[in-house]
Amino acid sequence: MAGLYVHVPFCAQACSYCDFHFTTQLSDRDAMVNALVAELESMLPEWRDQTFHTLYFGGGTPSVLGPEAIERIAQTAFKNAHWELEEWTLEANPEDLGPAVLQHYRKMGIHRLSIGVQSFDPDVLVWMKRIHGVGRAETAIEDAAQCGFDHLSVDLMYGLPVGFEKRWIQDIEKACELPVDHLSCYILTAEPRTLYGHQLSKGERKEPEEERVVSEYSTLCELSRKAGFEHYEVSNFARPGGRSRHNSSYWEGTPYLGIGPGAHSYKGHTRWWNARSNAQYLKHAAKGTLKEQRETEHLDAAARFNESLITGLRRTEGIDPSVVLSRTGLALNQGVNDAIIRGDCEWVNGRLRIPESRWPMGDSITLGLMR
Ligand code: SF4
Incomplete structure (x- = not known):
């Protein structure tokens, strides 16, 4: 049993707090899709001893590639490995989920959408520099449910330096009213190389008091439980049947193959990862030398x-x-x-x-x- 993760390192806009591996230069999208396909074709033959059960497109924002590119990558994975597919997840930005696109994703067999919402509050969205506006996330979630997606997850954030006192309560309540079966809720951490990190170092913002963060955590536990969610992992909550199988397999020590710049893989007693650089990744993919940019660690x-x-x-x-x-x-x-x-x-x-x-x-x- 194994999982496959595909890292798509593009975002339409940089959020103020994020230090994931991504770029807002979208001109390399086609080259990246070719490189991801090439890495799959070269790596999957080494995984013939495994059966893949889960496929996860993460990022970045994989939905910026659009359905045709996602389908091409997935078909390459399906053709080159043994599959008993139980769960196929796509991380998506609400702005990318129009009705026609949703239907395309559903038709190609995606089971689950993980939608980057973070907050429903307009002022918070502006501070975060999120690309989606007020109401867009709700519409995308409603449309996805209507389109037949039974498994929808939303990401939310707390421990923010902005937002009025009841903002967090309202965000949780709004998320729980929507047709979603999974919540991923993260405490905002200040990373030095982000806009938020700069704002802190220049004294323009202050991190919230620890007491407030702990109180927001308690509120989250209480309200999500009342709404029928099980708190099954530190940051994750699921309605019955809504747990993320792909992420659960990481936590259970199942082997996984990561494709794309910065992606990690784990098998046997070994972990390896690709360089966190699109330029390096594309260069090596074009030359057929992706193995040369990988780093490996033996786990004793x-x-x-x-x-x-x-x-x-x-x-x-x-x-x-x-x-x-x-x-x-x-x-x-x-x-x-x-x-x-x-x-x-x-x-x-x-x-x-x-x-x-x-x-x-x-x-x-x-x-x-x-x-
Ligand atoms: S939070 Fe998500 S959408 Fe925003 S920059 Fe980071 S990866 Fe991109």
């Missing part, structure tokens, strides 16, 4: 142990220590007992997990248990 037992904790403790199921032991040869250490005494961890049905109330401190709790 301690690295695999730490990875099992980092991914497993982000989930409501937590980790099964016997599975971690069989995969890595390493057992949990004394730190677990101390974490349980502090209330940072708990045992549920033989599995170790971080309680929902402690997830905001999850990274530091996990760090204390690592090798």
